[in-house]
Amino acid sequence: MIVMAKVDGRQFASDLVVSHKSMIAEIARLAACTSANAAASAPTMDHESATLVAEWFERFARMVHHHHTAEDDDVFPLLAQRDTSFVDSRKALEEDHGALTVAMTAVATALAALRDDCAEPERTLRTRTLAARAADLHATLDAHLAREEAAILERMSRDLTTKDIAGFERKNFKRYNRHDIAWSVSWILESSHGADRDAMIKRVPWPLRAMHRLFWQANYRRLTAPLGPYRAAVK
Numbered sequence: 171m172i173v174m175a176k177v178d179g180r181q182f183a184s185d186l187v188v189s190h191k192s193m194i195a196e197i198a199r200l201a202a203c204t205s206a207n208a209a210a211s212a213p214t215m216d217h218e219s220a221t222l223v224a225e226w227f228e229r230f231a232r233m234v235h236h237h238h239t240a241e242d243d244d245v246f247p248l249l250a251q252r253d254t255s256f257v258d259s260r261k262a263l264e265e266d267h268g269a270l271t272v273a274m275t276a277v278a279t280a281l282a283a284l285r286d287d288c289a290e291p292e293r294t295l296r297t298r299t300l301a302a303r304a305a306d307l308h309a310t311l312d313a314h315l316a317r318e319e320a321a322i323l324e325r326m327s328r329d330l331t332t333k334d335i336a337g338f339e340r341k342n343f344k345r346y347n348r349h350d351i352a353w354s355v356s357w358i359l360e361s362s363h364g365a366d367r368d369a370m371i372k373r374v375p376w377p378l379r380a381m382h383r384l385f386w387q388a389n390y391r392r393l394t395a396p397l398g399p400y401r402a403a404v405k
């Protein structure tokens with residue numbers, strides 16, 4: 171997660187929840203789209219759509235990888251140092267991150283297969299494989315986010331200082347290249363809604379918001395157009 175202002179532990183925990191909601195919202199879109207596509211008598215995810223979604227997913231997976239690295243290397247060790255009772259939960263969460271890497275790689279592989287030209291019945295098989303992998307990623311991510319929030323939100327609010335969080339932020343900026351930052355700004359502003367989006371807008375410096383409005387938003391929407399509209403029911 172990239173935090174672009176001075177925040178305390180409570181605000182940091184609140185921002186984490188918004189970033190989690192945005193992650194699951196986008197994977198819910200992917201799962202719904204690929205499931206409908208697999209059930210359709212004439213699947214609509216063609217070579218062009220699969221190419222766009224594969225490019226979007228590559229960036230999404232890289233953002234999630236940065237998010238997990240920040241948790242595993244920065245946030246979790248400090249929480250464990252401040253409260254040793256976090257040890258068991260920490261191990262389970264790190265294992266979840268490993269399982270999510272496997273699930274994301276499976277989706278990327280299935281998308282690449284659908285992007286390549288192939289004839290029936292192979293194409294239908296690949297469409298169904300992608301739907302199954304996306305459903306698995308959705309379930310795995312949903313379970314992880316619930317487990318993580320139960321284990322760390324209260325600890326973050328209680329045990330992390332503004333100085334700790336500024337240290338996380340400095341390390342995060344070294345992880346994200348400028349393309350990752352641009353994409354992450356678009357992702358969080360496009361996939362958060364209502365009060366969550368209002369809170370995120372306050373975190374993003376105005377030059378980046380302007381860049382998003384002028385350039386990055388259109389690209390994010392182009393890549394995610396095949397996923398269809400956002401589902402109102404996402405958490």
Ligand SMILES: [Fe+2]
Nearest residue numbers: 190237241318
């Ligand atoms: Fe997380």
Ligand SMILES: [Fe+2]
Nearest residue numbers: 238241267318
């Ligand atoms: Fe996590």
